[in-house]
Amino acid sequence: MTDTSPPLAILVKGWPRLSETFIAQELVALEGGGIEFDIWSLRHPTDTKTHPLHDQLSAKVHYLPEYLHEEPMRVLAGIRHARRMAGWPAAFAAFRKDLRRDITRNRVRRFGQACVLAHEAPEQVIALYAHFLHTPSSVARYAAILRGMPWSFSAHAKDIWTSPDWELQDKLNPRTHGAAFGATCTRFGAEHLNDLSKGTEVDLIYHGLDLKRFPDPPDRPLRKVRGKLQLLSVGRLVEKKGFDRLIDALALLPKNMDWHWTHIGGGALKDEMSARAAKHGINDKITWRGACDQPEVIEAMRQADLFVLPSRVAQDGDRDGLPNVLMEAASQLLPILSTPVSAIPEFITNDVHGLLCSDDPQLLARAIGRFAAEPKLGPRLADIAYARLIKDFQMQPGVSKLRKRLRRLLGEPH
Numbered sequence: 001m002t003d004t005s006p007p008l009a010i011l012v013k014g015w016p017r018l019s020e021t022f023i024a025q026e027l028v029a030l031e032g033g034g035i036e037f038d039i040w041s042l043r044h045p046t047d048t049k050t051h052p053l054h055d056q057l058s059a060k061v062h063y064l065p066e067y068l069h070e071e072p073m074r075v076l077a078g079i080r081h082a083r084r085m086a087g088w089p090a091a092f093a094a095f096r097k098d099l100r101r102d103i104t105r106n107r108v109r110r111f112g113q114a115c116v117l118a119h120e121a122p123e124q125v126i127a128l129y130a131h132f133l134h135t136p137s138s139v140a141r142y143a144a145i146l147r148g149m150p151w152s153f154s155a156h157a158k159d160i161w162t163s164p165d166w167e168l169q170d171k172l173n174p175r176t177h178g179a180a181f182g183a184t185c186t187r188f189g190a191e192h193l194n195d196l197s198k199g200t201e202v203d204l205i206y207h208g209l210d211l212k213r214f215p216d217p218p219d220r221p222l223r224k225v226r227g228k229l230q231l232l233s234v235g236r237l238v239e240k241k242g243f244d245r246l247i248d249a250l251a252l253l254p255k256n257m258d259w260h261w262t263h264i265g266g267g268a269l270k271d272e273m274s275a276r277a278a279k280h281g282i283n284d285k286i287t288w289r290g291a292c293d294q295p296e297v298i299e300a301m302r303q304a305d306l307f308v309l310p311s312r313v314a315q316d317g318d319r320d321g322l323p324n325v326l327m328e329a330a331s332q333l334l335p336i337l338s339t340p341v342s343a344i345p346e347f348i349t350n351d352v353h354g355l356l357c358s359d360d361p362q363l364l365a366r367a368i369g370r371f372a373a374e375p376k377l378g379p380r381l382a383d384i385a386y387a388r389l390i391k392d393f394q395m396q397p398g399v400s401k402l403r404k405r406l407r408r409l410l411g412e413p414h
Contacts, residue, residue, distance in 0.1 A: 005122040006036035006059075007410050011130040011140050014043035015061055016054040018291055019236060019265075022185070022207040022324050023131050024053035026154075029210065029399040031059060035406055037129075040064060040117055042136060049293045053213075062120070064139070068112040078116035082146050085118065091145035094170075094177060098138075101166060110135060114142030127151065127180075127409045133193075134159040137171055137179070150180040150409055154402075155202070157321035157342070158240075160189050161313075165196060173198030181405055186321045186343030205402055208395040209327050217333040217386065218302045223375045229259040231368070232304035232334070234297055234325045237267025240318045242310035242339065242359045244269075244276060249310075249364035251280035257372060259285060261308075264300060266291040297325075301332040306371050306378065310359045311341045322347055326354075327393055330385040335378035337367050347393060353385035 012023060030037070039061045065071040082088055095111045117139060126149055130140040133155035144151035153171070160168075170176040172193065182202040184190050190204040223229075231250075235241040243263065250261060263273075263286065270288065277283045292300070301307065307329035311320040322343040329336055330347075336354030338344050350356040355370070357363045371378055407413065 005124040006038055007124055007126045008035065008037040008406065009040050009117070009121050009125045009128050010037045010059075011040050011042070011117075011128060011136040013041070013132055013136050014045060015039055015041040016045055016047065016050050018047045018049060018051060018293065020131075021051050021053060021294060024051055024057065025210055025213075025395060026207065026399060026402070027059065028053050028056050029395060030403060030406070031057060033399065033403050035403060038062060038121075038125075040121070042066065042113060042139060047291060049291060051294050053294075064113040064116055068109055074116060075112050078119040079112070081119040082115040085146045087146040087148050090177065091142050094145060095142055098167070098170075101164075106135070107138075110138040111142055114139045114146065117143040118146040121147070125149070126411075127406075129153070129406060129409075132156060132159040133168065133171060133182070134163050138167075141171060141177055141179075145177045152179050152181050152405070152409055153183070154205075155182060155184040155189060155193060157186075157189070158318045160184070160192065160321075161317045161319055168193065168196050169198055172196055172200040172202070174200065180409055183402060183405070184321075187346055188343040189321060203401065203405070205398040206322070206393055207324055208393045208398050209324070209331060209389065210395040211331060211390075214298060214328070214331045215302075217331065220333055220379065220382075223305055223378065227258070229257070229368070229372045230303065230305045231259060231261040231308055232264070232300055232306070232329075233261070233308050234264045234300075234328075235267075235309060235323070236265045237263075237269040237273050239269070239314040240311060240320060241265075241267075242312040243273055245312070245359040245361050246308060246310045246364060247273060247276050247280065247282070248361035249368065250277075250285070251282055252361055252365040253368060257369070259368075259372070260287070261285060262287045262289060262300060262304070264289045264292045264297055294328075298328065298332065301329055301334045304334055306368070307334045307336050308364075308368070309336070309338045310364055311339050311344060312359045313341060320344065327389055330382070330389045333379075333382040333386055335371065335382045336385060337364070337371065347388070348385065352381070353388055354381050 128140040128151040130136040193202040348354040
């Protein structure tokens with residue numbers, strides 16, 4: 001490494017990822033604002049497509065050993081050098097304490113990756129910033145203890161709601177080598193984390209949208225009541241997105257209603273969802289497009305009549321935060337139907353910026369029917385949601401706040 005190595009290392013779970021364009025948006029904005037960093041990824045990419053934002057980033061990307069047994073010599077070198085660091089006793093004690101409460105291979109992998117990071121990150125690196133409070137923050141915390149440097153995090157959704165309280169509290173407590181500061185993208189999450197905190201302050205920083213990256217919304221003629229209703233959903237086919245309930249709701253729509261649903265996104269439940277639709281006899285009214293890049297998503301939004309995201313709390317506690325796709329839909333004046341889960345009501349007030357109802361299939365079907373029957377409803381809601389997006393949910397205020405935090409972490413004037 002040369003003397004020009006940046007002072008900040010940013011940890012991510014995987015890079016690049018289509019489902020995490022909010023991270024790419026933030027990093028491009030930070031880099032454009034003068035924050036210099038390298039990216040350290042815990043996993044290699046699996047998506048076949050990338051987002052235009054990924055190409056805009058000039059930061060160097062390093063990949064830690066995704067599985068320790070795949071790069072044994074690299075891991076051994078990391079552990080050997082880590083054992084000679086002044087922070088080894090404290091780091092190993094923290095790892096051992098965590099391992100007693102979480103006896104998993106993943107916990108061991110986190111410590112091994114931290115040793116590699118602590119060894120391979122150039123000496124110019126003086127601070128760490130991790131996206132997600134679970135695995136990446138564990139690696140950041142162990143590596144920070146080893147190197148005697150501060151670390152920080154940005155939390156989102158799953159990492160908050162599926163992590164045990166003991167782990168969150170240790171990461172939010174300076175006495176247990178917790179973060180210097182934290183950020184999260186919803187008021188709902190910020191209040192929860194600050195309630196658990198033992199000294200670490202967690203800021204509310206909405207991701208927002210960089211509207212310069214989006215086309216102006218299209219002119220939307222008033223829908224004909226009896227025209228085909230074009231429904232669109234964007235999201236991974238996982239439990240917390242609630243698409244099984246939406247499929248059940250679509251099957252309840254009146255037989256004389258002309259509609260078509262397009263789904264964009266990958267996910268492990270694709271076969272299950274397709275089989276569910278086939279059982280209802282509605283597969284011929286559904287297009288499964290799979291993963292798409294953002295220009296394709298935006299074009300689909302411009303052609304749709306109603307955006308539907310029936311989010312819910314999964315059995316393991318996982319849930320959405322404030323999905324960026326809702327703001328993206330609003331940017332294209334696309335009316336929204338969603339659920340009052342987690343932080344969604346922070347952007348959408350029912351019957352003001354969109355419609356919110358429970359994920360009960362009958363209620364979802366009734367809400368879809370209302371959109372179909374009331375041509376003026378969608379435009380009214382979409383106009384107000386667009387105005388709120390412009391006023392309160394643009395990217396720049398949050399990025400400016402985060403940039404100041406990171407400069408303070410690096411000891412730079414802000």
